[in-house]
Amino acid sequence: MKKVIWICPVNDGEAVEIRNLLGDAGETFIVTRQPWGATWQALETAVVTAVEVLLAQDPHTEVVGIELGGSTRWNGRNIDHHNYKGDDRSNPKSSLEQVANEVGVTLNRHQTLVAINDVGYIPAMEAFGATPGEIEVVRQQDRCAQNVTPDDEAQAVEDIENAEWRGRKVLIRCSKGGTSAHTDRLYRRYDECLTVAPAKWIYFGRKARALDALNLPEQHWCGGDPKNGYFGIIAPSEMSQAVILKKFWEE
Numbered sequence: 683m684k685k686v687i688w689i690c691p692v693n694d695g696e697a698v699e700i701r702n703l704l705g706d707a708g709e710t711f712i713v714t715r716q717p718w719g720a721t722w723q724a725l726e727t728a729v730v731t732a733v734e735v736l737l738a739q740d741p742h743t744e745v746v747g748i749e750l751g752g753s754t755r756w757n758g759r760n761i762d763h764h765n766y767k768g769d770d771r772s773n774p775k776s777s778l779e780q781v782a783n784e785v786g787v788t789l790n791r792h793q794t795l796v797a798i799n800d801v802g803y804i805p806a807m808e809a810f811g812a813t814p815g816e817i818e819v820v821r822q823q824d825r826c827a828q829n830v831t832p833d834d835e836a837q838a839v840e841d842i843e844n845a846e847w848r849g850r851k852v853l854i855r856c857s858k859g860g861t862s863a864h865t866d867r868l869y870r871r872y873d874e875c876l877t878v879a880p881a882k883w884i885y886f887g888r889k890a891r892a893l894d895a896l897n898l899p900e901q902h903w904c905g906g907d908p909k910n911g912y913f914g915i916i917a918p919s920e921m922s923q924a925v926i927l928k929k930f931w932e933e
Contacts, residue, residue: 685743687712687736688781689729689750689758691720695824696778696800699793700748703778707785710736714750718828719901719916721752730755749777751903763801764905765894772905776800795820802907803886804869825862838863848931853878876930883926885913893929898922 688704688711691697704711712732714725725733737743737756745758751766761780762771773780776797782789789797798806799820807817837858846853850873854864864877865886874887885893890911894904900922902915918926 685740686710687733687743687745689714689725689733689745689747691716691749692827693717693720694800694827695796695820696776697748698823698827699796700778700781703782703785703787703789703793707787709785718914719903720750722747722750722755722758723752725750725755748781751901764903766903767897767901792816792819796823799824801905803910805910806907821862821866825866828862830861830863834858834861835863838867842867850874851931852876853927853930855879874930876926881917883915883918883923885926885930886910889913889929893926896925896929898925 686709688709690701690704690711691714692701693716701711701713712729714720714729716724733745733756737745745756747754747758747760749762749764750760751769754760760771761777761784763773763776763780765772775783778793778797778800779789782793795807795810795812795816798810804817804821807820812820838861841854841856842864844855852868852872852875854875854877856864856877856879858879861877865875868875874885874889876883876885888909888911890904890906890913891908893913894902898915898918900915900918902913904911904913906912915922915926
């Protein structure tokens with residue numbers, strides 16, 4: 683079998699489980715510490731050096747990046763299931779499921795729930811039959827992997843108290859940046875949610891694909907179940923903000 687070097691972020695619960703799966707399977711993987719929005723171009727110097735040392739030892743080794751945006755390096759390929767600006771990588775299977783298929787392993791129940799959560803969030807886990815305890819474990823793991831701190835959790839409570847509601851829509855202005863600490867606390871209370879911070883805006887709800895279709899100029903992505911998807915955009919301009927808000931508040 684062809685040797686593979688996997689480049690794996692650990693910026694959410696799914697990424698953590700992918701790293702664990704690769705380690706248990708004895709695969710060669712290198713971790714990049716980039717947060718959400720990780721790219722091939724922003725790989726750390728240590729990661730680049732490690733890949734090039736391995737390729738020097740065996741030039742025929744394949745490099746596979748997991749959820750890394752932008753153009754590949756080392757003639758590598760991507761495993762993903764998101765739709766980025768100008769780069770549609772949509773896939774009915776989560777990245778965790780795709781990696782498991784390639785490595786030839788079967789996901790256990792927890793890994794299966796992590797994969798379901800990454801695509802369809804809590805509603806999809808509930809539909810699968812997950813218990814409240816299982817859902818809490820998956821969500822806590824996800825927040826921990828996103829580096830959500832106790833201070834972030836406390837700030838989320840304050841931000842939610844000051845949120846703007848219109849029916850079942852909620853706009854949250856996040857003091858420390860939009861995090862899952864906000865949306866987890868509001869689960870079942872909203873149909874659409876927009877978390878707003880200077881560095882990043884994130885939307886959750888049925889309009890994720892519609893927002894993506896606006897093709898705004900800033901770096902953005904979308905994914906998840908079309909009925910309950912997500913859309914993120916990096917540092918939107920005032921014009922892009924106005925467009926997003928108009929779309930968000932309309933029926």
